[in-house]
Amino acid sequence: MMEYESNSWIWDGMYNFPHLFGGLMLTAALLGFSTSYFGGIGVPHLPYLWSDLGIFHKKRREKRRIRVYMDGCFDLMHYGHANALRQAKALGDELIVGVVSDEEIIANKGPPVLSMQERRALVSGLKWVDEVIPNAPYEITEQFMNRLFNEHKIDYIIHGDDPCLLPDGTDAYALAKRVGRYKQIKRTEGVSSTDIVGRILSSMRDRNASEDQHDRPLNGDPHKESQPKGARSSQFLPTSRRIVQFSNGMGPGPNARVVYIDGAFDLFHAGHVEILKRARQLGDFLLVGVHNDQTVSEHRGQHYPIMHVHERSLSVLACRYVDEVIIGAPWEVTKDMITTFNISLVVHGTISENNFSSSSESDPYSVPKSMGIFKLLDSPSNITTTAVAQRIVANHDAYVKRNAKKAASEKKYYAEKKYVSGD
Numbered sequence: 262m263m264e265y266e267s268n269s270w271i272w273d274g275m276y277n278f279p280h281l282f283g284g285l286m287l288t289a290a291l292l293g294f295s296t297s298y299f300g301g302i303g304v305p306h307l308p309y310l311w312s313d314l315g316i317f318h319k320k321r322r323e324k325r326r327i328r329v330y331m332d333g334c335f336d337l338m339h340y341g342h343a344n345a346l347r348q349a350k351a352l353g354d355e356l357i358v359g360v361v362s363d364e365e366i367i368a369n370k371g372p373p374v375l376s377m378q379e380r381r382a383l384v385s386g387l388k389w390v391d392e393v394i395p396n397a398p399y400e401i402t403e404q405f406m407n408r409l410f411n412e413h414k415i416d417y418i419i420h421g422d423d424p425c426l427l428p429d430g431t432d433a434y435a436l437a438k439r440v441g442r443y444k445q446i447k448r449t450e451g452v453s454s455t456d457i458v459g460r461i462l463s464s465m466r467d468r469n470a471s472e473d474q475h476d477r478p479l480n481g482d483p484h485k486e487s488q489p490k491g492a493r494s495s496q497f498l499p500t501s502r503r504i505v506q507f508s509n510g511m512g513p514g515p516n517a518r519v520v521y522i523d524g525a526f527d528l529f530h531a532g533h534v535e536i537l538k539r540a541r542q543l544g545d546f547l548l549v550g551v552h553n554d555q556t557v558s559e560h561r562g563q564h565y566p567i568m569h570v571h572e573r574s575l576s577v578l579a580c581r582y583v584d585e586v587i588i589g590a591p592w593e594v595t596k597d598m599i600t601t602f603n604i605s606l607v608v609h610g611t612i613s614e615n616n617f618s619s620s621s622e623s624d625p626y627s628v629p630k631s632m633g634i635f636k637l638l639d640s641p642s643n644i645t646t647t648a649v650a651q652r653i654v655a656n657h658d659a660y661v662k663r664n665a666k667k668a669a670s671e672k673k674y675y676a677e678k679k680y681v682s683g684d
């Protein structure tokens with residue numbers, strides 16, 4: 262763990278192994294912030310000596326750490342949220358994130374898809390997040406702001422560049438701005454929870470339509486239909502720079518025990534965070550294989566994945582337990598892969614979308630099993646991508662309504678979107 266404790270940012274390059282998988286392998290070493298990885302959330306912080314030291318600055322070397330706060334609902338968390346939090350973190354030393362309570366979301370936006378506990382687990386799993394304040398209010402009231410400043414020792418409140426107005430039309434951040442403790446980040450990603458809910462609903466509608474046709478594609482061309490639906494409606498344009506920002510490059514150290522886990526990681530959820538944490542604990546370096554869109558479609562059905570491979574890879578890269586990601590990993594774990602990455606252990610969770618043993622497909626883990634380096638991990642959580650999608654379908658009417666309203670304002674946002682510089 263030593264190498265992860267340093268604050269030095271070393272990006273030692275992006276490795277391209279087109280000869281291996283036609284994919285891209287990235288180094289995403291864990292960020293070494295002040296807290297430890299596996300207990301990093303909610304760890305008490307050092308007392309704020311600075312305020313007592315006054316002008317004497319006896320402990321000059323003990324530079325005071327700037328604490329920044331950002332809040333959100335983080336319902337159906339995606340790499341856009343992760344990127345906003347990454348930007349917020351860059352404005353200070355420690356990032357404290359407020360997660361809005363279920364009750365407040367219901368009152369202001371309608372039912373959340375994910376519970377407080379699930380949203381909290383997702384936010385806590387991000388490598389830029391140092392602390393989480395659960396059950397934050399939807400609106401930053403004066404009282405809550407004072408609590409942030411006094412109790413949580415927050416220096417700055419961060420918000421995106423979209424205006425946030427209270428019901429009475431006033432600026433929610435007016436007070437923070439007045440006291441000079443407000444900072445803004447640019448909203449840049451082409452993704453939102455509303456957009457993802459829309460993708461899930463249209464994917465389910467398509468499935469209904471094709472089921473009516475006895476699972477046959479509408480136009481009778483099976484190749485055309487194999488194009489994943491989710492990927493089509495995405496506004497996200499993956500860039501190498503964004504991938505680099507999400508990565509933090511370090512390869513496995515000498516004698517490191519490399520653990521490999523693969524999957525679709527579609528609609529990245531709390532179950533993913535928990536299985537990745539468990540996998541990371543079995544070694545020194547966690548390599549994650551993210552299957553490409555076509556592989557996911559072949560094994561889960563043509564309406565999956567909801568998120569395309571670059572989106573899914575960014576979500577995995579943002580997770581604090583992940584060291585490295587293979588973007589577009591092969592379905593089968595081969596001998597060559599095991600040798601190339603010096604994989605000591607291949608793991609797979611007990612809860613997963615596919616059930617290989619019950620299907621006629623070949624076992625993708627037959628090689629590691631024959632080598633005696635395969636381990637089935639008890640999934641700590643039973644949540645699945647399908648279950649998340651089903652919750653949305655079950656609450657269909659409420660989400661269609663909520664989405665129509667939000668989609669209109671997002672359409673306006675994209676129509677009026679202008680170039681912004683910065684990260």
Ligand SMILES: *[C@@H]1O[C@H](CO)[C@@H](O)[C@H](O)[C@H]1NC(C)=O
Pocket residue numbers: 462465466469654657
């Ligand atoms: C799919 O069809 C079922 C009935 O066949 C319907 O209840 C459900 O609302 C449909 N789902 C969508 C997303 O259209």
Ligand SMILES: *[C@@H]1O[C@H](CO)[C@@H](O)[C@H](O)[C@H]1NC(C)=O
Pocket residue numbers: 514515516517518519603604605
């Ligand atoms: C490969 O992994 C093993 C641990 O399983 C480790 O002992 C060995 O040193 C690693 N090899 C290299 C070259 O790092």
Ligand SMILES: *[C@@H]1O[C@H](CO)[C@@H](O)[C@H](O)[C@H]1NC(C)=O
Pocket residue numbers: 616618619
């Ligand atoms: C997967 O298959 C096993 C038996 O092969 C069965 O016990 C289990 O219920 C199946 N799981 C799912 C989710 O279908």
Ligand SMILES: *[C@@H]1O[C@H](CO)[C@@H](O)[C@H](O)[C@H]1NC(C)=O
Pocket residue numbers: 643644
């Ligand atoms: C998942 O686990 C929760 C409790 O942890 C339980 O209430 C729920 O019924 C389980 N769901 C399934 C599909 O097994």
